[in-house]
Amino acid sequence: MAIAPELLELLACPAPECRGRLAVADERLVCARCGRRYRVEMSWPVLIPEEAEAPPSAVQPAKE
Numbered sequence: 001m002a003i004a005p006e007l008l009e010l011l012a013c014p015a016p017e018c019r020g021r022l023a024v025a026d027e028r029l030v031c032a033r034c035g036r037r038y039r040v041e042m043s044w045p046v047l048i049p050e051e052a053e054a055p056p057s058a059v060q061p062a063k064e
């Protein structure tokens, strides 16, 4: 998978209540705040909350 670091800098979790930073892990983009995992297709991240893999139930969304 090749996501340019510059692109990654611009991306944020698409969940409206989250908007956390994303990091590449395991060929997916993982939100640092809510733990949702977004798959990457054709080097393009699929940032659709409904298509995200749910985080482990132990992980709760961060509160600010």
Ligand SMILES: [Zn+2]
Pocket: 013, 014, 015, 018, 019, 020, 031, 032, 033, 034, 035, 036
């Ligand atoms: Zn998130």
